[in-house]
Amino acid sequence: MDRTELFNGTAPGRPAPVRSPSPLRDYVLHELPQDLAEVARGDLTHHQLALKQRELLTGVGPLGDDPRAARVTQLDLLFMLSGFVPGGPHAAPRELTELISAQCARFPGLDPHLSYELLIDVNSEEFERCGDIRVFSEGRLGALERDFYLGHHLSEPWVRSAAYGLRALVAAPDAVKPAAVLDESARCVAEFTSHMASYRKLSEQAFGHFRPYHMGHPGGPRGASGAFMPSVQLLELVLLPPTEEYGSYLDQAMSYFPSWARPVVAQWRSASSLGLNVAQSVRNGRLVLDEAGTARLVRLIDRFVDFRMVHLGITRRMLPEAFTDRTGLTRREIGAQAGEHGILNAEHPGTSGFSVRHVLTNAVHRLLELRREILAGPTRRG
Numbered sequence: 001m002d003r004t005e006l007f008n009g010t011a012p013g014r015p016a017p018v019r020s021p022s023p024l025r026d027y028v029l030h031e032l033p034q035d036l037a038e039v040a041r042g043d044l045t046h047h048q049l050a051l052k053q054r055e056l057l058t059g060v061g062p063l064g065d066d067p068r069a070a071r072v073t074q075l076d077l078l079f080m081l082s083g084f085v086p087g088g089p090h091a092a093p094r095e096l097t098e099l100i101s102a103q104c105a106r107f108p109g110l111d112p113h114l115s116y117e118l119l120i121d122v123n124s125e126e127f128e129r130c131g132d133i134r135v136f137s138e139g140r141l142g143a144l145e146r147d148f149y150l151g152h153h154l155s156e157p158w159v160r161s162a163a164y165g166l167r168a169l170v171a172a173p174d175a176v177k178p179a180a181v182l183d184e185s186a187r188c189v190a191e192f193t194s195h196m197a198s199y200r201k202l203s204e205q206a207f208g209h210f211r212p213y214h215m216g217h218p219g220g221p222r223g224a225s226g227a228f229m230p231s232v233q234l235l236e237l238v239l240l241p242p243t244e245e246y247g248s249y250l251d252q253a254m255s256y257f258p259s260w261a262r263p264v265v266a267q268w269r270s271a272s273s274l275g276l277n278v279a280q281s282v283r284n285g286r287l288v289l290d291e292a293g294t295a296r297l298v299r300l301i302d303r304f305v306d307f308r309m310v311h312l313g314i315t316r317r318m319l320p321e322a323f324t325d326r327t328g329l330t331r332r333e334i335g336a337q338a339g340e341h342g343i344l345n346a347e348h349p350g351t352s353g354f355s356v357r358h359v360l361t362n363a364v365h366r367l368l369e370l371r372r373e374i375l376a377g378p379t380r381r382g
């Protein structure tokens with residue numbers, strides 16, 4: 001039995017299936033991927049698709065008052081809207097854009113664009129609850145796309161757990177066993193990386209098929225990207241203070257993180273700037289590590305670098321156009337680069353709108369700088 005059968009209760013003797021609460025569910029789940037494939041083949045125009053969806057929306061009736069149902073309905077509305085991205089900013093029917101704005105006005109927490117939270121978290125939670133998951137692609141490509149979303153959602157708790165463990169360590173180094181926390185965090189980051197690394201198997205064809213729908217329009221909101229997975233940034237913030245370039249990334253990314261994470265990222269950022277991070281705790285002697293402890297911390301940093309280097313390797317394969325200069329991309333070369341590079345106004349902006357190359361290499365560079373500092377030993381300051 002596959003996972004979908006498990007969740008939608010098709011097996012004999014199972015209780016009646018729980019269904020997704022959105023009235024647009026059946027269209028988005030069962031017809032939209034086919035409609036988009038027809039548009040891609042040239043068998044349907046964006047205009048014809050807009051007329052079809054206009055009719056659907058006119059017949060849908062009031063959308064209800066339940067905030068949880070409103071999130072799933074918003075996911076459906078934004079899947080429909082994102083289907084028009086390849087057609088340009090005016091291809092979508094007015095009824096659709098108006099309904100999205102009306103829902104945002106009624107439910108102030110809703111994202112007006114297909115955010116990471118909606119695409120990855122709300123979408124995957126619906127899959128876990130009732131077996132429904134929204135994808136843009138049909139058939140086998142659709143299954144790979146589903147796994148890409150689920151992969152992000154299911155792997156994040158590993159890195160979140162590493163971040164929170166370290167947060168407890170820097171908050172009260174004497175209340176926990178540093179060796180155990182560092183080992184457990186390194187283990188969690190390695191687990192996270194092994195989940196992410198399974199996307200080595202994702203083909204360029206599958207990724208290239210659904211990526212355009214995540215991109216948004218040039219000049220519009222940033223698209224749904226791993227750059228807005230919050231726990232990786234929490235892990236960085238608890239390890240080292242934010243650099244200027246990283247601060248500018250966080251400023252830009254803040255409203256694109258899932259809603260639960262925005263206050264947490266803001267709070268960890270400000271705490272980290274004030275010294276509540278592993279690097280500063282080692283520097284000022286609040287966290288005393290002997291030789292073995294230092295080796296454990298370096299191992300943890302290495303596991304984090306491994307994640308970012310493996311991810312960089314996958315991204316280089318999937319998006320070669322963002323890496324036309326093949327030099328400067330090894331661990332050694334990134335470690336030796338003079339500093340961070342600008343991530344805004346990129347020649348090859350990714351889904352997130354940041355420079356793909358610079359956002360990913362800067363992230364490795366900062367960790368390698370930290371590693372160097374830790375190995376050089378503590379310089380005690382206040």
Ligand code: HEM
Pocket residue numbers: 151152155156195196199202207225226227228229232233308311314315318319349350351352353354355356359360363
């Ligand atoms: C086919 C596989 C993947 C590709 C091609 C890819 C591509 C990218 C790109 C281009 C960026 C830069 C920001 C942007 O413009 O979007 C990015 C950032 C990021 N991605 Fe992915 N990604 C993939 C899979 C994953 C997976 C499975 C995860 C986690 C489980 C992940 C986590 C991240 C994180 C955390 C960032 C922010 C950079 C950092 O802090 O290290 N990505 N990704």
